[in-house]
Amino acid sequence: MVHVKKGELTQEEKELLEVIGKGTVQETRTLLASKNVRVNCLDESGMTPLMHAAYKGKLDMCKLLLRHGADVNCHQHEHGYTALMFAALSGNKDITWVMLEAGAETDVVNSVGRTAAQMAAFVGQHDCVTVINNFFPRERLDYYTKPQGLDKEPKLPPKLAGPLHKIITTTNLHPVKKCINFLKDGENKLDTLIKSLLKGRPSDGFPIFQEKLIRESIRKFPYCEATLLQQLVRSIAPVEIGSDPTAFSVLTQAITGQVGFMDVEFCTTCGEKGASKRCSVCKMVIYCDQTCQKTHWFAHKKMCKNLKDIYEKQRLEAAKEKREEENNGKLDVNSNCVNEEQSEAETKISQEDRGPKDSVEGEKESLQSDAGSECSPEATAGLQVPEE
Ligand SMILES: [Zn+2]
Ligand SMILES: [Zn+2]
Numbered sequence: 160m161v162h163v164k165k166g167e168l169t170q171e172e173k174e175l176l177e178v179i180g181k182g183t184v185q186e187t188r189t190l191l192a193s194k195n196v197r198v199n200c201l202d203e204s205g206m207t208p209l210m211h212a213a214y215k216g217k218l219d220m221c222k223l224l225l226r227h228g229a230d231v232n233c234h235q236h237e238h239g240y241t242a243l244m245f246a247a248l249s250g251n252k253d254i255t256w257v258m259l260e261a262g263a264e265t266d267v268v269n270s271v272g273r274t275a276a277q278m279a280a281f282v283g284q285h286d287c288v289t290v291i292n293n294f295f296p297r298e299r300l301d302y303y304t305k306p307q308g309l310d311k312e313p314k315l316p317p318k319l320a321g322p323l324h325k326i327i328t329t330t331n332l333h334p335v336k337k338c339i340n341f342l343k344d345g346e347n348k349l350d351t352l353i354k355s356l357l358k359g360r361p362s363d364g365f366p367i368f369q370e371k372l373i374r375e376s377i378r379k380f381p382y383c384e385a386t387l388l389q390q391l392v393r394s395i396a397p398v399e400i401g402s403d404p405t406a407f408s409v410l411t412q413a414i415t416g417q418v419g420f421m422d423v424e425f426c427t428t429c430g431e432k433g434a435s436k437r438c439s440v441c442k443m444v445i446y447c448d449q450t451c452q453k454t455h456w457f458a459h460k461k462m463c464k465n466l467k468d469i470y471e472k473q474r475l476e477a478a479k480e481k482r483e484e485e486n487n488g489k490l491d492v493n494s495n496c497v498n499e500e501q502s503e504a505e506t507k508i509s510q511e512d513r514g515p516k517d518s519v520e521g522e523k524e525s526l527q528s529d530a531g532s533e534c535s536p537e538a539t540a541g542l543q544v545p546e547e
Contacts, residue, residue: 333430
């Protein structure tokens with residue numbers, strides 16, 4: 160590659176950097192067509208247009224620049240930052256992914272010896288860390304779909320390469336999610352496995368088989384000396400099956416390095432992050448969507464009523480506490496407002512009682528066909544967006 164000097168930009172190149180910050184993809188495209196624009200030009204600090212676009216979180220511009228031959232591994236920045244590092248710092252998962260797909264090296268370090276993943280972790284961009292740490296190029300997998308050397312058959316049947324790549328690169332490690340990924344791709348019948356993974360024990364609905372499977376899989380990991388494995392075993396072994404933390408949460412934390420599980424909710428069925436649809440009856444379990452809810456219903460229906468009672472007890476207690484607090488706080492204020500609030504709370508609860516009847520038609524159908532259901536169809540769990 161021709162040696163590019165830092166800070167020696169043509170007028171059009173200066174415009175390009177400006178357009179990347181504030182302009183449109185179309186403007187960028189027009190400028191890139193100019194013969195006075197080098198796609199890998201460097202500003203005073205050694206940043207390429209691609210680095211600018213990555214840092215500003217402009218996905219389409221990144222794609223456009225890469226199509227125009229932007230060097231994803233340019234390493235001329237004054238502090239040794241690469242485009243991948245800028246992507247990771249921006250916190251944009253898709254841009255991080257695009258850089259990796261374009262061949263970004265993950266082990267390059269900046270001037271203080273940090274990789275892109277370490278930098279992202281440092282600024283709290285955990286999703287980007289996960290994307291980088293779980294990236295696996297498709298070509299490396301495709302290698303095994305062709306017979307090598309004296310082999311007559313490939314090690315991996317070509318039609319499995321797609322689903323397997325998806326499994327490897329999906330950052331959600333939940334076994335149910337892995338099964339669902341396979342199902343979406345076609346022929347495999349994994350329903351029975353999914354059901355056994357979700358089946359809960361009678362006392363509290365805890366999915367024993369799932370917990371045991373994850374523990375067993377960790378135990379079978381062939382490289383016993385691996386620090387990560389030893390750390391996992393140490394964290395999981397003392398925990399009695401059915402208590403917290405689950406093997407799944409320990410595994411996820413260990414692999415993705417994500418902590419602070421408190422501020423996001425995870426789907427009860429597949430462990431997907433950011434689930435937001437609650438069972439409208441008990442309001443105690445949360446799902447991605449109706450599919451996840453339907454998949455879990457055969458197990459949840461045994462617990463839903465109990466959970467509903469718990470939920471309502473908690474609600475009433477909270478309401479009572481609040482009333483007492485207010486009574487103590489303003490004894491001399493007219494009591495009307497307290498009564499108002501109380502009656503409002505009561506209305507809310509009676510509305511929830513009606514909730515199930517509003518449930519979605521398709522849901523009822525699938526549940527009625529479920530022979531031996533102890534629950535009346537009325538008790539179906541329709542989905543409802545959380546109130547908060
Ligand atoms: Zn889900
Ligand atoms: Zn429920």
